[in-house]
Amino acid sequence: MKVSRSQLHHPYVVGNRTYLRGFEKKDLAGKFFNWANDPAVTHFLFMGTKPNMLENLEDWYEHMRKDPTETLFMICDKKNSQPIGFCGIHRIEWVSRTAEYRIFIGEKDYWRKGIGQEAGKLLIRYGFEKLNLNKIWLGVNADHKAGIKSYHHLGFVDEGVLRSEIYRNSKYYDAVRMSILRDEYYGMLKTAWDKEILNPAEAFAAA
DSSP states (O other): OOOOGGGSSSEEEEOSSEEEEEOOGGGGGTHHHHHHTOHHHHTTSSOOSSOOOHHHHHHHHHHHHHOTTOEEEEEEETTTOOEEEEEEEEEEETTTTEEEEEEEEOOGGGTTTTHHHHHHHHHHHIIIIISOOSEEEEEEETTOHHHHHHHHHHTOEEEEEEEEEEEETTEEEEEEEEEEEHHHIIIIIHHHHHHHSOOHHHHHHHO
8 A cells, every 4th residue: 555745754754665754752752762671672782781761861862852963763664654763863073074874673573674774775865965974884783793784785884893892791892883985875876776765856856
């Protein structure tokens, strides 16, 4: 069943199966709260070292909302507008045009179904085409083999390894630094992704 944009809840960037909308305060007491406290979800993530409380999440939200270097999105299922994950462009450096990429799928029923790939393409498209970034980078736990494979598939290139950078799960982990450059995005990725996922900017330009 085809779902129109008008049927979605506050859509901002729309894909084939998912869409991104702004992160709202009410999300804190919903699924996001459960994801943040779920050890299976946070096993390799930047969150999960302390139990989350609503008051702490509200403080974090207010800080992020007012910070011009942070942009937060909820990933939603296009069929029913239910939140299924979180992503964002963080630590934006407006002079050097660099920013950090973060993403996770919190709903386990959506794991290993390519949802993260589509949401990732939407987020990367937003970063280069809306924010005019020159480089989008990420750091990933070196033991997170599925995540690294997924990022490579999106076009991220290894930059290096930070030794014993992360302490989680009773051990220290290396972190792999990866990135996509603007020239790489516009050189190959954009053409392929625009064929796969409608790009409204290109559609309007051709109209």
